[in-house]
Amino acid sequence: MTDCADEAATDSLGACLAESVVEGLVVELNGQLGAGKTRLARAICAGLGIDITQVNSPTFVLLQLYTDGRFPVAHFDTYRLGDTDEFMAIGANEFTASRDWLCLIEWAERVTACLPDDRLRINISATSAKARHFVLSSSGRVSGALLQRIRENNDQSHG
Numbered sequence: 001m002t003d004c005a006d007e008a009a010t011d012s013l014g015a016c017l018a019e020s021v022v023e024g025l026v027v028e029l030n031g032q033l034g035a036g037k038t039r040l041a042r043a044i045c046a047g048l049g050i051d052i053t054q055v056n057s058p059t060f061v062l063l064q065l066y067t068d069g070r071f072p073v074a075h076f077d078t079y080r081l082g083d084t085d086e087f088m089a090i091g092a093n094e095f096t097a098s099r100d101w102l103c104l105i106e107w108a109e110r111v112t113a114c115l116p117d118d119r120l121r122i123n124i125s126a127t128s129a130k131a132r133h134f135v136l137s138s139s140g141r142v143s144g145a146l147l148q149r150i151r152e153n154n155d156q157s158h159g
Helices: 007-020 037-047 084-089 092-096 141-157
Strands: 002-004 026-030 063-066 073-077 102-106 120-126 132-138
Touching: 002 007, 007 037, 007 141, 026 037, 037 073, 037 102, 037 120, 073 092, 084 092, 120 141, 132 141
Parallel strands: 026 102, 026 120, 073 102
Antiparallel strands: 002 132, 063 073, 120 132
C-alpha cells in the first residue's frame, strides 16, 4: 500500500514503477472515474522515456500504442467495452500474450477473464481532491518478484 498526497507523489510512484516493470508484463489499473489511472499510466510511460504529450486516456479509441520509450507500451481503456469479446476483438491478446509489450489496462477488472494469470494489479482510490491510495498486488511468480522489487525501490526513494 502506498499513499500519495498529490500528483507529484503519484508521478514519483510512476517513476518508481517504471524502474521495475519489464516487457511482457500486464498491469491492471483499477479505480473509479477520476481516481488517477491515466495519471499513473502517464507517469509510468514518462519513466520509460515516452513523450508524455502522447499519453492520454484511450477511453474513446480503446488502445494507444507508444513505441518511443525503453520498450513498447500498449495502453488500454476498457471502460466502454460491453464484454470480454469486445476486448479480444480489438486485438488485446496480441499484446497481453506478447513478451515484447508492457500492457497498462485501465478498468482491467472488466476483462480479467482475458488476462494472463501472472500480472500486477494496482487498485487506486481517491482519499481527497488530490491524494490517492494505491494498493499493489501480484498474481504470479514474475509479477510477485516485480512487486518485491517495486517495494524495495519505493522504500529506498521514500526513505
